[in-house]
Amino acid sequence: MNSAHTIGIIGGGQLARMLYEASIGLDLEIKLLAEGPEVSAARVVHEVTVGDYTDPQVVTDFAAGIDVLTFDHEHVPTSLLTKLEAAGLSVRPGPAALVHAQDKALMRARLAGELGLPAPRWRVCRDAEALRALGEEIGWPLIAKESRGGYDGHGVWKIEGAEQCEEPFAQSLEESAGEKVEIVGEEFVDFARELSVIVARNPHGECVSYPVSETVQEHGICVETTTPAPGLDPARAAQIQRLGRRIAAELGVVGLLAVELMERRDGEVVVNELAMRPHNTGHWSIDGAVTSQFENHLRAVAGLPLGDPSARQPWCTMRNVLGGSRDDLTAELATVGRDGGLKVQFYGKSIRPGRKVGHVTTYGDDLADVQGRARAAAAYLMGLAG
Ligand SMILES: Nc1ncnc2c1ncn2[C@@H]1O[C@H](COP(=O)(O)OP(=O)(O)O)[C@@H](O)[C@H]1O
Numbered sequence: 360m361n362s363a364h365t366i367g368i369i370g371g372g373q374l375a376r377m378l379y380e381a382s383i384g385l386d387l388e389i390k391l392l393a394e395g396p397e398v399s400a401a402r403v404v405h406e407v408t409v410g411d412y413t414d415p416q417v418v419t420d421f422a423a424g425i426d427v428l429t430f431d432h433e434h435v436p437t438s439l440l441t442k443l444e445a446a447g448l449s450v451r452p453g454p455a456a457l458v459h460a461q462d463k464a465l466m467r468a469r470l471a472g473e474l475g476l477p478a479p480r481w482r483v484c485r486d487a488e489a490l491r492a493l494g495e496e497i498g499w500p501l502i503a504k505e506s507r508g509g510y511d512g513h514g515v516w517k518i519e520g521a522e523q524c525e526e527p528f529a530q531s532l533e534e535s536a537g538e539k540v541e542i543v544g545e546e547f548v549d550f551a552r553e554l555s556v557i558v559a560r561n562p563h564g565e566c567v568s569y570p571v572s573e574t575v576q577e578h579g580i581c582v583e584t585t586t587p588a589p590g591l592d593p594a595r596a597a598q599i600q601r602l603g604r605r606i607a608a609e610l611g612v613v614g615l616l617a618v619e620l621m622e623r624r625d626g627e628v629v630v631n632e633l634a635m636r637p638h639n640t641g642h643w644s645i646d647g648a649v650t651s652q653f654e655n656h657l658r659a660v661a662g663l664p665l666g667d668p669s670a671r672q673p674w675c676t677m678r679n680v681l682g683g684s685r686d687d688l689t690a691e692l693a694t695v696g697r698d699g700g701l702k703v704q705f706y707g708k709s710i711r712p713g714r715k716v717g718h719v720t721t722y723g724d725d726l727a728d729v730q731g732r733a734r735a736a737a738a739y740l741m742g743l744a745g
């Protein structure tokens with residue numbers, strides 16, 4: 360089995376920072392193409408190029424010094440990745456797979472249309488009139504989404520009625536990193552909760568699934584996960600893990616695939632969207648699983664055998680720390696550190712209100728205790744309590 364030694368990562372956010380941490384024990388070399396010298400990962404990685412990931416020359420020069428290209432985000436233009444792959448570079452995940460995480464319209468067409476996998480009712484809408492027609496057909500409210508470029512709830516609108524249908528078209532960009540943006544209209548799923556499953560797949564087709572997580576999004580941002588999802592029927596959990604592996608195999612994903620899901624009140628699960636990189640809902644795995652999502656992403660893209668994704672403890676809760684009123688999180692370690700079972704990851708970012716600046720994780724066999732401790736610590740770090 361040939362494996363790759365030098366991994367190039369595009370994007371210098373916290374995901375790249377945590378990938379770097381995982382690379383050390385594997386002795387893989389990481390090169391980073393970062394947006395600036397002070398972004399989260401650029402503060403720790405020692406081989407950093409600062410440049411614009413939408414500039415073909417910048418990315419081509421960066422690619423010259425690496426064995427494999429992978430990502431911290433999905434915003435690199437698909438057409439640029441296709442050219443690099445055609446020129447012989449290992450792009451993992453490759454653009455033919457990655458496009459389903461970049462473009463929600465294509466993702467719906469492939470998963471719901473071609474593969475017949477469960478999804479909300481949906482349609483690409485050319486204009487406000489088409490969105491209105493969809494609402495009249497399937498009922499209000501609707502969800503409208505930009506097909507490309509969205510994240511953390513940016514580019515997602517809840518449309519309560521016909522009078523709000525202009526809004527997404529007025530606000531949406533026509534292009535994102537040179538690719539056309541469309542508006543996808545979707546049935547509003549009145550979900551009981553959101554779930555996610557993360558799978559890792561290597562270029563030899565080996566594929567493993569993490570336990571299914573329950574995830575909580577507020578204002579479009581993931582704020583909490585609990586793994587395994589409490590109360591989820593084991594047969595349903597196994598079915599969701601199989602769904603994740605099937606999507607990874609059908610799309611030819613190499614690396615991690617996160618499948619965001621919505622659980623309807625009758626227990627049926629529909630796919631929301633895909634990500635092909637480490638995912639916020641997998642952060643629990645750093646200490647909560649035998650092999651973290653970050654290590655498995657690196658193993659997968661390097662062509663190595665995958666690590667065991669099993670949980671180490673019965674329950675694990677991850678709570679995101681969003682920027683609040685405290686301006687120096689490390690100074691607060693003396694306080695949160697009193698809970699010796701609490702694990703902290705700070706991202707080295709400047710604090711801005713609502714910005715993801717870190718996360719905390721707790722583990723144990725008492726669900727209420729595990730969730731309570733994570734919530735209390737995150738609230739304290741956000742300046743909301745204590
Ligand atoms: N069809 C839908 N019905 C109900 N809620 C939805 C729907 N689609 C998205 N959402 C809500 O909006 C959040 C963000 O949407 P998503 O497509 O995942 O965008 P992003 O790329 O910002 O993560 C979801 O996590 C979910 O809470």
Ligand SMILES: [Mg+2]
Pocket residue numbers: 619632
């Ligand atoms: Mg999402």
